[in-house]
Amino acid sequence: MAANFWTSSHYKQLLEQEEVDVVHPMDKEKGINLEDFKLIKLHMANYVWKLAQHVKVRQRVVATAVSYMRRVYTRKSLTEYDPRLVAPTCLYLASKAEESTVQARLLVFYIKKLYSDDKYRYEIKDILEMEMKILEALNYYLVVFHPYRALIQFLQDAGMNDMSMTQLSWGLVNDTYRMDLILMHPPHLIALACLYIATVYREKDATAWFEELRVDMNVVKNISMEILDFYENHRLITDERINVAFNKLAFKP
Amino acid sequence: MAVAAPGQLNIEESPPSWGSRSVDCFEKLEQIGEGTYGQVFMAKEIKTGEIVALKKIRMDNEREGFPITAIREIKILKKLHHENVIKLKEIVTSPGPERDEQGRPDGNKYKGSIYMVFEYMDHDLTGLADRPGLRFTVPQIKCYMKQLLTGLHYCHVNQVLHRDIKGSNLLIDNEGNLKLADFGLARSFSHDHNGNLTNRVITLWYRPPELLLGATKYGPAVDMWSVGCIFAELLNGKPILPGKNEPEQLNKIFELCGSPDEVNWPGVTKTPWYNNFKPTRPLKRRVREVFRLFDRHAIDLLERMLVLDPTQRISAKDALDAEYFWTDPVPCDPKTLPKYESSHEFQTKKKRQQQRQNEEAAKRQKLQHPQQHARLPPTQHTGQPHPPHWSGPNHPMNNAPPPVAAGPGHHHYSKPRGPPGGPNRYPPSGSQSGGYNQNRGSQVGGYNSGPYPPQGRGPPYAGSGMPAGPRGPSSGYAAGPTNYSQSGQYGGSAGGRGQNPMGGNRNQPYGWQP
Numbered sequence: 001m002a003a004n005f006w007t008s009s010h011y012k013q014l015l016e017q018e019e020v021d022v023v024h025p026m027d028k029e030k031g032i033n034l035e036d037f038k039l040i041k042l043h044m045a046n047y048v049w050k051l052a053q054h055v056k057v058r059q060r061v062v063a064t065a066v067s068y069m070r071r072v073y074t075r076k077s078l079t080e081y082d083p084r085l086v087a088p089t090c091l092y093l094a095s096k097a098e099e100s101t102v103q104a105r106l107l108v109f110y111i112k113k114l115y116s117d118d119k120y121r122y123e124i125k126d127i128l129e130m131e132m133k134i135l136e137a138l139n140y141y142l143v144v145f146h147p148y149r150a151l152i153q154f155l156q157d158a159g160m161n162d163m164s165m166t167q168l169s170w171g172l173v174n175d176t177y178r179m180d181l182i183l184m185h186p187p188h189l190i191a192l193a194c195l196y197i198a199t200v201y202r203e204k205d206a207t208a209w210f211e212e213l214r215v216d217m218n219v220v221k222n223i224s225m226e227i228l229d230f231y232e233n234h235r236l237i238t239d240e241r242i243n244v245a246f247n248k249l250a251f252k253p
Numbered sequence: 254m255a256v257a258a259p260g261q262l263n264i265e266e267s268p269p270s271w272g273s274r275s276v277d278c279f280e281k282l283e284q285i286g287e288g289t290y291g292q293v294f295m296a297k298e299i300k301t302g303e304i305v306a307l308k309k310i311r312m313d314n315e316r317e318g319f320p321i322t323a324i325r326e327i328k329i330l331k332k333l334h335h336e337n338v339i340k341l342k343e344i345v346t347s348p349g350p351e352r353d354e355q356g357r358p359d360g361n362k363y364k365g366s367i368y369m370v371f372e373y374m375d376h377d378l379t380g381l382a383d384r385p386g387l388r389f390t391v392p393q394i395k396c397y398m399k400q401l402l403t404g405l406h407y408c409h410v411n412q413v414l415h416r417d418i419k420g421s422n423l424l425i426d427n428e429g430n431l432k433l434a435d436f437g438l439a440r441s442f443s444h445d446h447n448g449n450l451t452n453r454v455i456t457l458w459y460r461p462p463e464l465l466l467g468a469t470k471y472g473p474a475v476d477m478w479s480v481g482c483i484f485a486e487l488l489n490g491k492p493i494l495p496g497k498n499e500p501e502q503l504n505k506i507f508e509l510c511g512s513p514d515e516v517n518w519p520g521v522t523k524t525p526w527y528n529n530f531k532p533t534r535p536l537k538r539r540v541r542e543v544f545r546l547f548d549r550h551a552i553d554l555l556e557r558m559l560v561l562d563p564t565q566r567i568s569a570k571d572a573l574d575a576e577y578f579w580t581d582p583v584p585c586d587p588k589t590l591p592k593y594e595s596s597h598e599f600q601t602k603k604k605r606q607q608q609r610q611n612e613e614a615a616k617r618q619k620l621q622h623p624q625q626h627a628r629l630p631p632t633q634h635t636g637q638p639h640p641p642h643w644s645g646p647n648h649p650m651n652n653a654p655p656p657v658a659a660g661p662g663h664h665h666y667s668k669p670r671g672p673p674g675g676p677n678r679y680p681p682s683g684s685q686s687g688g689y690n691q692n693r694g695s696q697v698g699g700y701n702s703g704p705y706p707p708q709g710r711g712p713p714y715a716g717s718g719m720p721a722g723p724r725g726p727s728s729g730y731a732a733g734p735t736n737y738s739q740s741g742q743y744g745g746s747a748g749g750r751g752q753n754p755m756g757g758n759r760n761q762p763y764g765w766q767p
Contacts, residue, residue, distance in 0.1 A: 004411070009331060096321045097328060099440075104317060128318040132346075135319060136273050140344050142328045 005186065009141040013183075015074060020180045024077035027249070032078065036245035040078060042178050043242050044069060044087040047114075051091055054110040057100045059174075060146060065094035066177045067144040072137045074183065078249055081133070084120045089130040097142040104128060119250075144182070147173045147191035154188075154195050158209045169198040172227065179230050185223055189215070193223035276347040276368050279307060295373060305342065306374070310367040319367075326436045327369070329413050337404025339424060339434040342370040374434070375427045375595045379420030382487070384593070391548075394487045395584035397423075399573065400431035401480060406569035408433065409473040415439050416454040418479035420486070429587030442472060455479060457502050458494050462513065463563045465503045467525030474563035477572070481558030488547050488555075503530050510561050511538030518562035550577040 005011055023037045032040075045066045052062040068090040072081060088107050095102040104124045111120055151173055155161040172194035176182065181190050192215060199206040210217060279296040285306065286293035294307045310323045330341035347366045378397065381387065389397075401423060408415055415422075416438040424434045438454050450471060452464040461478030463471055485493045494509065496502030507513070512532040513521040521527060540556055547555070554577045557567035567575075578584055 007332075007334065092318070093324075096319070096324050101317070101321060131318045136346070140273075140327050141331060142324065143332055 005145045005188075008143055008145060010143060010145050011186065013071075013141065014186070015183050017184060020070075020074055020183050022074070024073075024079070026077040026079040030079065030251045031248045032245065036248055037073075037078070038180075039237065039242050039245045040083055040249065041070060041073060041180070042237070043246075044083045045178050047084075047087045048091050050114060051088055051107065051110055054114070055091075055095075055102045055106055057091075057095055057102060058098065060148070061091070061094050061098045061100050063146045063148070063177055063182075064098055064144045065091040067146075067182045068094055068134065068138060068142075070180050070183050072134055076137050081130075081137075083249075085122050085126055085130050086134065088122070089127050089134055092127055093131055093134060093142075119246075145187045146182070147176070147187040147194065150188040151191040151195065154191055158195070158206055160195075160199070160204065160206065165198055165202060165204070168201065169194045172197055175230075176227060178234075179226065181223065181226065185219075189219055189223060192220045193227060196220055196224050197227060273344050273346045273367075276307070276345045276366070278345065279305065279368075279370070281307065304373040306371040307345075308369045308371060310369065312366060322437050323367070323369075325439060329436045329439050329441065330369075333408065333411060333413065333436075335404060335407040336430065337400050337432050338407065339374070339432045340372045342372060344369055371434070373426075374424035374432060376425040376593060377421045377434075378423040378425060378431070378483070381425060381593060382420060387593075388490075389487060390585075392582045392585035393590055395578060395582070396429065396587055396590065397425070397431050397487070398480075398484055399578055399584045400587065401433070401483070402569045402573050404431070404433045405473075405476055405480065406573065408439075409476070409569055412441050413439055414442055414450075414473060415476050417456060418476050418483065419456045419459045420483060423483070427592040429590030431587075457496055457499070458482060458492050460502065461563065462503065462506050462510075462561050463524065465499055465506070466521070466527055466530060468563075469525075471563060473568065474566040477558055477566050477569060478563075480569070480572070481555060484551075484558060485544065485555055488551060489544070500530060504532070506561075507532045507536050509539055509543060510559055512536040513561045518565075521562070550575070550580055553577065 021034055021037075023032055023034055027037065048065050048069065049062055052065070065087075069083075069086055072086060072090070073083075088111055092102060092104060092107055104127050107127065108122065108124055111122065114120075148170070151169055152161075152166075155166055155169065169191075173191060176190055176194065192210075192213070195206075196210065198204075210220075278300065279298055281294045281296045282304075283295045284292055285295045286308075292309050294309075296305055296307045297303070298305060310320065312319070327341070327344065330339070334340075345368050347368070382389070401418075405415065405418070413436075415433060415436065417435060418433070422433065422435040424432050426432075440450060442450070449469045452467055452469055452471075455461070455464060455475060459479035459482045461475050464475060482492070482494060494502065494505045496505050511517070512535050513527075514535075515522055522531075540559055541552055544552055544555060554567075554572060554575045557575070558572065560566040
């Protein structure tokens with residue numbers, strides 16, 4: 001939905017890192033720490049992504065769904081809002097909000113196909129019920145802005161809209177949804193950070209172009225550092241660690 | 254959006270609780286509307302005493318959860334903030350039936366009720382215009398038209414098509430403010446969307462020829478046609494194109510506006526249903542002739558609204574610049590308009606019914622068909638708009654309803670003033686496009702020199718099938734390294750949202766149906 005970001009609820013709801021990195025007390029009781037929390041959200045973002053590939057929705061829907069999920073968990077606990085239900089439901093809701101409706105039964109079908117594990121098994125009525133809860137948790141604010149559109153404009157403006165740069169920076173933007181950046185930074189700054197990394201990576205000199213932007217490059221560089229840190233850590237993420245986190249969630253104190 | 258004064262917070266919203274309040278926070282006073290989707294109530298917030306309108310979103314027939322129409326309306330209303338657009342205050346819920354109906358089959362738990370809470374408005378334009386004996390003054394009509402166009406321009410700039418502009422969806426309060434309501438059929442027309450919108454929108458009498466001819470790619474011009482119909486209706490005293498069905502509607506349009514051809518509407522012969530509906534004989538355009546009694550500037554403006562070819566139809570922005578609004582008598586200040594007793598089409602109708610019953614009792618005579626009063630054309634007085642010119646015997650302000658018991662509807666609560674009107678309420682140019690996109694200082698960065706931040710909207714009429722503009726290819730998402738097909742089975746248009754808003758009757762009152 002392309003209205004004005006600066007008057008949007010998305011802009012008003014941007015959060016600080018300290019507000020996002022809060023493990024809900026209920027989850028803490030189960031021994032879930034910040035690392036686990038992030039891992040679970042990462043895993044669920046991947047889940048949404050995989051599911052979306054099967055039901056064939058636009059990338060924007062995925063980005064919106066993941067943003068919803070991340071927003072929900074700044075307000076609700078993993079314990080009460082099972083991520084394995086929240087993730088597909090966010091995709092369901094985002095598909096409506098982004099005008100690419102996916103039927104609930106189709107989602108249920110692909111969930112079964114993707115995961116044989118009983119813990120992922122939810123029925124249509126579960127999704128519909130969770131949808132209401134998510135709408136409330138989101139306070140019915142459904143508009144999310146994404147970096148993609150800005151990225152395309154930046155690439156064009158900087159004259160770097162060749163295939164290689166576009167693909168790399170686009171992929172980087174995709175990866176930012178594995179982190180909480182979308183909750184904390186205006187999308188165009190995330191786009192710039194991805195573009196910045198891409199120029200460094202491809203050894204392009206875009207200093208002059210960035211300087212002309214009159215954007216606070218410190219913020220852009222900080223976002224870039226966060227992204228690079230994420231890549232660095234991501235190598236160390238194993239299925240094992242994700243399982244450990246989910247096992248804690250299953251723990252009943 | 255203004256920056257708060259020093260010492261004040263920039264955040265307007267109350268501290269979040271992340272959950273909806275219960276509908277029990279409100280006391281329902283009276284039903285003021287009923288649509289195919291549910292009821293609308295006038296209600297009082299118990300804590301503050303504020304009067305609001307509660308619009309119920311029915312959930313009981315939804316196999317796909319929260320209705321997408323409600324999602325659209327909420328999404329759109331949450332982003333539109335304008336004095337001529339109805340304000341969605343909050344959403345409240347009431348628990349579903351699961352508590353007392355344990356025995357029912359699975360799947361009922363999410364079926365509670367949801368209500369959208371709106372600011373309460375005293376009237377709708379149709380209800381007001383239908384009041385027996387009431388005639389609008391010229392400055393009053395100009396005032397309403399100007400507000401209608403200002404609100405619509407704001408929607409279009411924000412890439413929202415209303416798609417159901419008609420009198421009962423234009424709400425008016427006792428401050429004379431007019432607000433667009435009922436965004437239940439509205440859609441955003443962003444460019445990452447390849448058109449293919451449904452043509453089954455807009456109440457028949459206000460539906461433009463391109464939709465009647467089957468267009469699925471269209472833009473803000475559809476709303477402007479409706480505005481033209483309303484404008485003429487205000488001046489004329491009654492609806493100008495009351496077709497009974499779609500073919501008849503097109504015929505009426507052609508009889509008034511002439512038959513379309515490749516000269517006055519390039520491309521019309523390629524519209525999907527042109528061959529089914531093309532007029533059998535060529536017809537002349539008769540707008541000027543039919544409305545010859547209107548003043549010159551009014552006809553000039555109307556001529557530019559009721560243009561068959563949507564690409565040549567006047568935009569809201571240009572309409573605001575029309576001579577009509579800048580020649581004497583100029584539009585009056587909404588605050589100087591007379592205050593009327595509450596009237597919504599729903600209520601007016603109910604009241605008339607009740608009145609009828611009383612008369613029946615009195616005369617012991619059955620009136621099957623109450624006489625339809627004809628609306629009166631506007632008074633041609635050009636002076637002060639108030640006091641109102643009533644032609645009927647019952648004069649002014651509170652048009653005391655004859656023998657009808659005064660229900661709770663006859664309130665005259667005072668409510669906080671809206672945003673300061675002030676002298677710049679209507680900028681002289683009529684163009685407000687700059688104002689909607691406050692550039693938040695340096696944060697936007699100098700990347701864009703214009704008033705559009707990177708995520709801003711595109712050209713206002715990017716509509717469907719717009720070629721690559723400054724914001725890149727309209728199918729921007731396909732440009733990147735993505736595997737998702739854009740127009741996959743479920744992509745694109747929401748297609749058959751099916752409902753055809755009430756073919757041609759005005760029985761759907763009040764502008765709050767979801």
